[in-house]
Amino acid sequence: MKVFINKNIPEAGILLLQEKGINITVNPTENVLSRNEFIKICQENDVLLNVGANNLDEDFFQQCPNLKGIALFSVGFDAVNIPSANKRKIPVGNTPDVLSRATSDIAFLLMQSVARKSFYSHKKIINGKWESFNALENLGQELYGKTLGIFGLGRIGFEMAQKCKAAFGMNIIYHNRSHNENAEKELDAKYVDFETLLSKSDVLSVHSNYSEENNELFNKNAFAKMKSNAIFINTARGKFHNEDDLFYALTNNVIWGAGLDVTNPEPMKKDNPLLSLSNCCILPHIGSATYEARNAMAVCAAQNIIALFENKKMPFCVNEEVYL
């Protein structure tokens, strides 16, 4: 079985695969492969360990008929056309749980950074704009006892809610398609409809998986229904928000601030107007970027491939229906 890894991953995963005698090729170039180069190599391999946001759509599957499995180096699987994989009985593995702590840390960090304008204040020093103490400048807001609204309270959302409750005694409301009974019991989280989530949240943090039906759900209409003191956090996927509408909301006092670990497109251009705002903090998709999380993700991805190699079910599979 031949495995192609399109970008290098931590050694922990590579060693596990090598110990099993699995034939792996790691993309030898530092460059991102073009779509054609990527497909050509996938055609010559049985398994793809995919790092980053390659679009694994119907066209990809059609062009790579020899593929027997895909191991994602991510928990999100929105870049994979699951019906196309299912049609060909191709299992798709992901890396759940092991990155929830790191990613919720980034959501928490962004929330505080926005509340206290920390990125902008740092930039002021760099730009030589730290002037004498002014009682009316650089004012932020405190989060104690405020309401955290979570759109998509699953693994990462739960950890974000847990941190906000423990640190600031925040009240938790959430909107999912179904109830998260564990969060209701453990965190006293209250299920609300989407409109209530918008109107009642002081901080609204997006943690749902992305799908087309939710494209730009956070748009002009949604921002208009939020509180004027609200902070919008998105660490899920950039396609959840409309960037022009967010810019309008941030520059017209519709909402108070925003923190993004994800943008649309990625990478964000350096002259993006959102980067110049005092009330917007942006990070370059670093949710899972800790040694601990990335090592554990490499192990999960390797375990998925080893299972395939041993004709077993992938332990972390997003389309278990292929095994029926």
Ligand SMILES: NC(=O)C1=CN([C@@H]2O[C@H](COP(=O)(O)OP(=O)(O)OC[C@H]3O[C@@H](n4cnc5c(N)ncnc54)[C@H](OP(=O)(O)O)[C@@H]3O)[C@@H](O)[C@H]2O)C=CC1
């Ligand atoms: N910034 C970063 O680096 C990272 C980003 N992520 C992103 O975070 C996402 C979430 O990961 P994780 O917490 O592990 O996933 P989970 O599957 O555990 O949680 C997702 C939650 O979203 C809810 N949800 C799904 N669809 C909808 C919908 N249409 N409307 C409302 N709620 C919905 C689900 O509940 P229900 O089914 O009941 O609706 C579920 O509770 C990933 O898919 C990925 O996009 C993940 C890791 C790192």
Ligand SMILES: O=CC(=O)O
């Ligand atoms: O965005 C990262 C992921 O794991 O999904």
